[in-house]
Amino acid sequence: MSFHALGLSDELLAAVEDSGYTEPTPIQRQAIPLVLMGRDIIGVAQTGTGKTASFVLPMIDILAHGRGRARMPRSLIIAPTRELADQVAQNFLKYGKNHNLSMALLIGGVSFGDQDKALEKGVDVLIATPGRLLDQFERGKILLSGVDILVIDEADRMLDMGFIPDVERICSLLGPNRQSLLFSATMAPPIKKLADRFLKEPRMIEVARQSSTNANIAQSLLMTGPREKKQALRELLRAEEVTSAIVFCNRKRDVKELAESLKRDGFRAGQIHGDMEQRDRLSTLEDFKADRISILVASDVAARGLDIKGVSHVFNFDVPFNAEDYVHRIGRTGRAGKTGIAVTLVTSADAELVADIEKLIGARVERRGTVPQQDGGGAKSADKGAERDADAGRDAGRDADKDARPAGSRARGGKRARGGDRKPEAPRADPAPKAAPRSAREEEFDDGGWNGPLPDFLSVSARG
């Protein structure tokens, strides 16, 4: 089955062909004809299923005739994060290249100037995050009564982020005669309620269960101690055929520190998290897409929806707090029919989170072995069993390690240029949380210390 059977225009089909796609995905097959007919739809689909094109393509054809009037966009797409909004915009540019549609991206973190100008001229397609959209509305820069097509993308994520009231407010500002499309990985009750209230006789399209993980992804867990995580990650990055990897951390601070640590070790690494300037977030993504960096250290800002081709590996430096985030994180690899590898570093403190994940995905994740605790590091665990295991399991651990790492990788820590003259590496414990905002100087000091060995007596006493 090809795109030609879906009722799209020749100009659009040409653009699709140029982009290299020949066959519509299941959600595209089901959604595109319905959207072209003017129906409301609810698309229950994971990211990576071709969801974005399933609304972008028919919208381009629907909007092909007519022009947006000043401050009155003809269509509106709401997305939960700025990067997702930008990604939708990229799709409109890619597939709309043979059309003459005007578009504006209304997201936070960028100046109002260009956005104001675009709105003033009138746009056919307005893509926005909720906060900035309402902000612009309140400033009188925008009228939503002329919107003919509304798309609510990643509604489950909007729910998680507390955006549903904003979304409801936005919906209530729209005119009554419009077509509405809602996409969500789950149909949690608040999303169902939203759909009941703002959609008209929607057709439900379901593509994959939300909790199901992609069969193309080989998942495994690597048991390790909290202080061995960085070393374990470095060895994974060297041992695996890593062409392009995303490393997820739970905290923004750790994203920063880990990215800088990897860079010092010679990895082509970059970082992305919500405390960065918007332009830096986007330029890092561009660098990653263009392979100027091969490792992207990220917070959950990058967990969902980001579609980056050829991500060979996802590493969870931290086990995510929400099991659903695990599904989304590892879904950054194994996309478009390719295989992917997802390795999660697990400490004894993460047992419950792992149990949650395995319950959600309905499968046990393979344990790929144990990174032995370092000499002098075992005492850091309050759990007596962990220390005993560190000794008793040393031989067994070596065997397991052989599968995971190339021969000789064990000695690498001491062979590296940095720290080559140092004592056997005892990776430093997580830095103590800072109560007050830190000065630039403190940050600098902290970053510099990340890789340094911590005297054993200190690490022991620091943990009690």
Added chain:
DNA sequence: AAAAAAG
């Protein structure tokens, strides 16, 4: 235990 989004 955190992150995300409006400044």
